[in-house]
Amino acid sequence: MDPAATSQISHLALDIGGTLIKLVYFSANGDHCEDSRSNEISVVHGKLCFAKFETKKIDDCLEFIRFNILHHSGVQHLNGMAHDKLSVKATGGGAFKFADLFKEKLGILLDKEDEMCSLVGGVNFLLKTVPREAFTYLDGQKEFVEIDHNDLYPYLLVNIGSGVSMIKVDGDGKYERISGTSLGGGTFLGLGKLLTKCESFDELLELSHHGNNRVIDMLVGDIYGGTDYSKIGLSSTAIASSFGKAISDGKELEDYQPEDVARSLLRMISNNIGQIAYLNALRFGLKRILFGGFFIRGLEYTMDTISVAVHFWSRGEAKAMFLRHEGFLGALGAFTSYKTQSHNDLKSNQHTVQRAILNCSGDNFRHIPVTSNLNDSETIECSISLV
Ligand SMILES: Nc1ncnc2c1ncn2[C@@H]1O[C@H](COP(=O)(O)OP(=O)(O)O)[C@@H](O)[C@H]1O
Numbered sequence: 001m002d003p004a005a006t007s008q009i010s011h012l013a014l015d016i017g018g019t020l021i022k023l024v025y026f027s028a029n030g031d032h033c034e035d036s037r038s039n040e041i042s043v044v045h046g047k048l049c050f051a052k053f054e055t056k057k058i059d060d061c062l063e064f065i066r067f068n069i070l071h072h073s074g075v076q077h078l079n080g081m082a083h084d085k086l087s088v089k090a091t092g093g094g095a096f097k098f099a100d101l102f103k104e105k106l107g108i109l110l111d112k113e114d115e116m117c118s119l120v121g122g123v124n125f126l127l128k129t130v131p132r133e134a135f136t137y138l139d140g141q142k143e144f145v146e147i148d149h150n151d152l153y154p155y156l157l158v159n160i161g162s163g164v165s166m167i168k169v170d171g172d173g174k175y176e177r178i179s180g181t182s183l184g185g186g187t188f189l190g191l192g193k194l195l196t197k198c199e200s201f202d203e204l205l206e207l208s209h210h211g212n213n214r215v216i217d218m219l220v221g222d223i224y225g226g227t228d229y230s231k232i233g234l235s236s237t238a239i240a241s242s243f244g245k246a247i248s249d250g251k252e253l254e255d256y257q258p259e260d261v262a263r264s265l266l267r268m269i270s271n272n273i274g275q276i277a278y279l280n281a282l283r284f285g286l287k288r289i290l291f292g293g294f295f296i297r298g299l300e301y302t303m304d305t306i307s308v309a310v311h312f313w314s315r316g317e318a319k320a321m322f323l324r325h326e327g328f329l330g331a332l333g334a335f336t337s338y339k340t341q342s343h344n345d346l347k348s349n350q351h352t353v354q355r356a357i358l359n360c361s362g363d364n365f366r367h368i369p370v371t372s373n374l375n376d377s378e379t380i381e382c383s384i385s386l387v
């Protein structure tokens with residue numbers, strides 16, 4: 001990014017998780033115009049930009065923010081000492097853990113938003129505002145789902161970050177965290193690093209592409225002499241026990257290919273989450289399950305495994321859905337919390353406009369309708385209105 005363009009940047013929001021820090025900010029493209037409906041409103045065109053850093057490399061993130069002067073895009077905040085401080089919306093555990101560091105290194109206050117609330121806010125924003133955001137993935141087929149705004153709720157949100165949170169969403173700001181599991185993306189990456197000696201998530205994924213889980217997983221057919229156990233609906237190729245072959249293969253870890261280990265691990269974690277998600281959907285009679293979090297990364301094998309698990313356990317009753325901006329749900333929720341929840345739907349440029357009111361004292365931004373128009377998988381073209 002050209003730092004000279006940073007005066008055009010506003011509304012930095014952060015999601016500081018156990019593994020990754022996610023950033024969302026609005027970057028104006030220089031076009032301002034007056035809203036014809038009101039001579040008080042000026043519409044600023046631009047895009048929502050996304051960036052991520054490993055939490056363990058938080059210094060790189062601080063440097064990125066400083067270099068691009070993103071921290072000046074926060075809002076004025078009056079603290080008890082009568083000094084004006086800039087504050088930036090932040091969510092995730094790191095908003096608590098690193099608050100002092102941000103104050104010390106960048107002189108900004110982190111205005112903390114609840115993590116679950118932000119995740120829900122992010123999903124609702126995407127579903128209502130960004131066309132072709134949600135999709136299903138089954139048997140290699142990706143299908144976009146246009147969700148009727150009047151038929152959005154209820155749904156189950158399964159956020160697969162370091163750990164996994166499952167949230168029943170009944171409306172805007174109406175949600176309950178109903179379950180979770182500690183076997184999540186952190187487990188995949190942590191165990192993967194120990195077992196394959198890979199150095200990064202990308203390397204682990206690459207390994208998994210080339211692996212065969214059947215080398216290590218014990219299949220129903222391995223137990224049943226090559227046949228299905230049809231009486232209980234298990235085919236011979238179903239996994240009976242993840243990593244089960246390692247019990248009796250007489251092999252050491254070094255005797256297995258890292259590719260096969262990575263594949264088996266990815267399958268085990270994805271399957272398990274798909275199954276727990278389904279069971280929770282069943283508990284509350286939810287038919288729609290939305291999966292988010294950086295673990296998914298748009299990876300076909302992961303999505304297929306999760307979809308198959310949901311389809312298999314629900315006998316086709318429940319549907320797994322994915323989101324194009326799956327990793328930035330919390331950060332987007334924090335971004336949208338720069339305003340209060342006041343939604344009036346308007347139409348502009350053929351896209352739904354989400355009207356919202358900003359809650360910041362002493363700055364220019366009061367009313368923000370956000371129109372959105374996705375042009376690629378990362379940035380979201382949009383415009384905001386400043387009053
Ligand atoms: N570049 C990456 N580096 C590390 N982990 C990644 C990366 N891309 C995807 N992941 C996966 O995403 C998980 C983190 O997801 P995320 O939603 O950011 O959770 P958190 O908020 O806990 O950091 C990791 O545990 C890992 O499985």
Ligand SMILES: CC(C)(COP(=O)(O)O)[C@@H](O)C(=O)NCCC(=O)O
Pocket residue numbers: 016017018019092093115160161162163164165179180181182
């Ligand atoms: C504690 C967390 C909400 C933190 O979120 P994360 O950084 O993993 O995205 C999450 O890791 C979680 O829900 N863990 C599962 C804990 C449990 O229900 O067993």
